[in-house]
Amino acid sequence: MTTAAHTPRVGVLGLGAMGLPMAGHLLAAHGTLQLTGRRPDRATALIEAGATWHKSPRELAAASDAILVMLPDLPELEAVLAGDDGLLAGAGELLIMVGSTVSPTGLRELAERLASESEGRVRVIDSPVSGGEDGAKAGTLSIMLGGGDDEVATATSILNPCGRPVHLGPLGAGEVAKACNQMIVSSTILALGEASVLAERSGIDLAVLWDLLGGGYAGSKLLESRREKLVTGDDSPSGVAKYMVKDLTFAADVADATGTHPVLLPTLRAAFDELVDAGLGERDIAVTRRFVAERSEN
Secondary structure (H helix, E strand, O other), X not given: OOOOOOOOOEEEEOOOXXXXXXXXXXXXXXXXXXXXXXXXXXXXXXXXXXXXXXXXXXXXXXXXXXXXXXXXXXXXXXXXXXXXXXXXXXXXXXXXXXXXXXXXHHHHHHHHHHHHHOOOOEEEEEOOEEXXXXXXXXXXXXXXXXXXXXXXXXXXXXXXXXXXXXXXXXXXXHHHHHHHHHHHHHHHHHHHHHHHHHHHHOOOOHHHHHHHHOOOOOOOHHHHXXXXXXXXXXXXXXXXXXHHHXXXXXXXXXXXXXXXXXXXXXXXXXXXXXXXXXXXXXOEHXXXXXXXXXXXXX
């Protein structure tokens, strides 16, 4: 456990669209940063700015007190934990901050196993984020923390430069919050895509429409960030649509665990399953406009 007299050595594993800009904020705030990943070339600017690159997760763990993991899901995390070059092989006292959207149940099971296997040396909290690539670059992410008070306090001090960390409850609470977030995001982007098709086919200028509606109850951060993509039809990837399938599955797991019978969630899951089956899963979530348009033509 870190104390006020000891500044934790911070590592980042996963330098994708979210992890890379977050790593930049962490380096600027903390002065040093430990890194590893599949593509060293992505870390060139960070290394030039003072970060240290490690050849393996084992080396990263040995040089870190806390590691932010920005990988797609738990199977990818499991892959870097195990083996002679895995995180566990190099870990002393280590806090793993899971910034990905994962199953709350699966995360709790993983945390229990790691605590047992490491005799309590390796601790886990969940710290999923919302705000997209724009928020990651701006350092304005909403960071949803779940875990013990001491571990979350450490994580908060580390992650503050990336946005607003908030402790929501015990381990898994952050992932439940992220599942709720993704339900709202998926329903909103689907409605925006559908409305764009309806309006365009009715002869309405989409730029004018979204400027107008953005000032009313239909306005949202999501509309603000995806307005141009919805207007132009550009769905080149930022936050890819296929991950919604995973995220909505976790939301359904939470619904089952809490005895909740949702109205929208089954429809959202079916819609994004169909979208991915149509070959659009690698596109930005604004691909809902194209999805609805092409679906109407079939």
